Amino acid sequence: MQVPFYGHVRQYHNIQAEIDAKLREVLESGQYVMGPMLGRFEQELAAYLGMKYAVGVGNGTDALWLAFLALGIGAGDECITTVNTFFATAEAIWIANATAVFVDSDPRTNCIDPALIEAAITPRTKALVPVHLYGQCADMTAIRRIADRHNLLVIEDNAQAIGARGDGFKIGELSDAVCASFIIQKNLGTFGDGGAVITNSEKVDRAIRRLRNHGSEKRSCHSMGYNSRLDDLHAGVLSAKLKHIDHWNDLRRQWAARYSEGLAGASNITLAYEVPGYRHIYHLYVIETRRPEQRDPLLEFLNDRGIDAKCHYPIAIHQQDGYPWGQPARIATPLTNSERNAACCISLPMFPELTAEEVDYVIEKLREWDRTQS
Numbered sequence: 188m189q190v191p192f193y194g195h196v197r198q199y200h201n202i203q204a205e206i207d208a209k210l211r212e213v214l215e216s217g218q219y220v221m222g223p224m225l226g227r228f229e230q231e232l233a234a235y236l237g238m239k240y241a242v243g244v245g246n247g248t249d250a251l252w253l254a255f256l257a258l259g260i261g262a263g264d265e266c267i268t269t270v271n272t273f274f275a276t277a278e279a280i281w282i283a284n285a286t287a288v289f290v291d292s293d294p295r296t297n298c299i300d301p302a303l304i305e306a307a308i309t310p311r312t313k314a315l316v317p318v319h320l321y322g323q324c325a326d327m328t329a330i331r332r333i334a335d336r337h338n339l340l341v342i343e344d345n346a347q348a349i350g351a352r353g354d355g356f357k358i359g360e361l362s363d364a365v366c367a368s369f370i371i372q373k374n375l376g377t378f379g380d381g382g383a384v385i386t387n388s389e390k391v392d393r394a395i396r397r398l399r400n401h402g403s404e405k406r407s408c409h410s411m412g413y414n415s416r417l418d419d420l421h422a423g424v425l426s427a428k429l430k431h432i433d434h435w436n437d438l439r440r441q442w443a444a445r446y447s448e449g450l451a452g453a454s455n456i457t458l459a460y461e462v463p464g465y466r467h468i469y470h471l472y473v474i475e476t477r478r479p480e481q482r483d484p485l486l487e488f489l490n491d492r493g494i495d496a497k498c499h500y501p502i503a504i505h506q507q508d509g510y511p512w513g514q515p516a517r518i519a520t521p522l523t524n525s526e527r528n529a530a531c532c533i534s535l536p537m538f539p540e541l542t543a544e545e546v547d548y549v550i551e552k553l554r555e556w557d558r559t560q561s
């Protein structure tokens with residue numbers, strides 16, 4: 188059996204009529220950049236998140252650094268985040284000319300460990316940048332409390348968790364800006380690149396609108412800006428998909444529960460962890476091998492049996508060749524958990540359109556491998 192990692196085409200086929208209708212609507216409108224479909228999707232996205240504003244931008248990386256710029260974060264400012272995230276979290280801090288300060292992650296969730304943040308704060312600290320890793324919210328209640336105590340900004344890297352929530356908090360309500368990525372592999376993904384900044388701040392909304400469009404609020408009038416807009420065709424795809432996101436996230440949760448149940452008791456594997464009371468939407472279902480030296484052989488074992496498992500992220504940011512490339516960076520705590528996560532992680536196939544047979548086959552092969560381990 189072959190089990191793919193992604194189900195983009197299956198998803199397209201399931202809602203083809205809705206997506207095709209949106210694409211046709213944009214094509215027939217004659218307006219493809221900053222047109223009415225973009226405006227409509229921005230409103231739908233803000234409403235979905237229960238926020239006031241959403242601004243579509245070119246991708247999730249741009250969403251982050253444009254949010255930093257809009258919030259006045261720049262040279263000399265320190266942003267505290269983690270190393271076990273997609274590279275773009277730190278890259279965006281550097282694009283904004285700010286300093287990336289790294290603390291370790293929580294060993295169970297792999298999101299930033301709030302208990303380590305305060306010791307990393309200096310007079311130059313300007314912002315906290317938690318990542319809702321794999322589809323589970325970081326502990327925003329604790330993060331907000333620290334931000335309030337030290338007068339810090341909070342920018343949520345929400346590239347992986349549209350539709351997730353915490354215990355007693357929603358994404359967006361405890362931060363200054365939420366940054367989303369809509370690259371195809373995300374749980375809300377278009378057929379290409381896309382991103383958005385979602386905020387309750389009129390000032391941030393206005394600044395991003397200006398920055399993404401050559402510093403322009405009015406035709407022919409410019410200030411310094413960039414070109415980073417979400418195209419209307421992508422907005423149309425996302426508008427069609429947004430209507431299904433809760434159902435798709437439910438299906439992800441269903442497959443995650445099946446993995447967790449089927450793999451319970453496998454002694455060489457640590458299963459994905461959901462914080463009680465949270466809604467983890469399993470953008471990724473990530474297991475860890477008990478020992479680092481088991482990871483690559485297990486990945487090969489699965490791949491050889493037709494299972495397209497992958498790793499997110501096998502090389503932590505500070506372990507990348509050439510780090511930090513002359514960029515301002517500081518490692519504020521030992522990064523033991525993040526390094527273990529990088530060395531031991533394996534992402535199992537996870538997408539709403541999986542079948543029970545596929546999930547059970549992955550479970551069967553993992554259990555087979557587990558029995559061979561001492």
Ligand SMILES: Cc1ncc(COP(=O)(O)O)c(C=O)c1O
Pocket residue numbers: 246247248249272273275276318344346347367368369370380381382
């Ligand atoms: C955690 C995280 N941050 C930022 C990004 C950057 O998003 P994009 O690829 O749309 O630039 C991604 C995904 O690619 C991501 O997973």
